[in-house]
Amino acid sequence: MTASTTPLPLARRRFVLTALAGTTLPTLGARANPRQVADLIRAVTGATPVQTGKVTLDLPVLVENGNAVAMTITIDAPAGSVRALHVFADGNPLPEVLRLRFGPASGAPRLSTRIRLADSQTVTALAELADGTFWQDRVELLVTLAACLE
Amino acid sequence: MIGRATLAVAMLLGFGTDIVLATDAKRSGYDDASAETRAMQDDDAANPAFLWVAQGESLWSTPAGPSARSCASCHQDARISMRGVAARHPKFDPTLGRPISLEARIQQCRTERQGAPALPPEGDSILGLTAYVGLQSRGMPMAVADDPPVRPFLDAGQRLFETRMGQLNLSCAQCHDRLAGQRLAGSTIPQAHPNGYPLYRLEWQGMGSLYRRLRNCLTGVRAEPFPPDSPEVVALSLYLAWRANGLKVETPAVRP
């Protein structure tokens, strides 16, 4: 038997997707993990406990394409009472997504943007209020694989 | 190897199990996109394709070539003069004796009337200008003519659409006619209507032409892509546009 007839040790799913794709662009690094995000949050909050509430992280639960995922963060607090906003993605190669400080001309503690998500994972939005409290919201989402890549 | 791949794809597509024929209703790719992707297209201030449209708008009145004429020098206000133009392309060009796409029409104007070099294919300038011209037909139904001069090209395009190609041995029609609406991996298989080009594709993280999409499809089935402006691309683009007749122009659309 020649080498060319030996089946390749590839999962069928992976094999099919590779066959359908023109070229593939593998990412370089490994992905982040929930512990890294926990460490990053602790670096922001110090010893202050993080509470759930006040922050609403709006993300689709099923993502059609991870290259541009619409995200809206709303903090239920008056303009001027929110100091900063942090977003982390624990399944991306790099867990930090965004760090934002609201200034005096901010009209509302609300932000929409589009983010990259490398894989199914949990995204965390953390808000720091002027009174020194920290609030968060988390969304666990599924990123589906596109069939026809360039 | 190839047999294995073909078999796996056939299984994925559901051949031999439950072939479901697509309904007669024409569906734009918009209808098969997620709510988030549709929302991105619906808001011009959020649609990233408008970065290209803005470039096209400024090119429209920028003089080019030794004539020092701009598009606006002859066509004045695009919002009036270009209304409906994209809905009627590709269109038969009597001088060339073949149908011509909107992109190719713009390039023709540039090289022959303005005397300027053609814009780089698939570059931001030609994509922007085509998107700006296309935008003027947004909301109008696609109305590609099928009069006698284009008939042979239309027939050739349909034959290509139904011809199995590439190592995966698939035709356009197998997926986009017979299996449209079903799923391939994480995606809904669309009916493949070109009513939003040039468009912003999240996969590309940028703007692209119908040709870029065709090249994607062809490499996807592991076929050698036809060169740009080849008779095959001219015929297939014409057939696809004619097949979409009645659907509203969405340029510049957003697709996953």
Add this chain to the structure above:
Amino acid sequence: MVRVLINAPKQVRAGQAFEVKLLINHPMESGQRRDTFGQAIPREIIHSITCTLGGQEVFQADLFPAISANPFLAFWAVATQSGDLTIRFTDDQGTTQTDSVAIAVV
């Protein structure tokens, strides 16, 4: 110059918050991809962006490679008097660009 689209109302009321939508034509190359020859594509992103209104800060943000290509930001601002809404951003090569639109308080 990078193409920037700032979508904001031309006229606003004093003290009444209004939404601004921003699009920037930038690849936001993440530094995480390889080209077709297997070579790493170097990171090239806009890493910092500030918005001011009449000289007062609306927000300051640090962006990471997880921000999508052709960044989109929608946010709320409030004005007490007429002034320029100014966007100022810096990329990995150290280039800073500033774009403004006038906001009139009526």
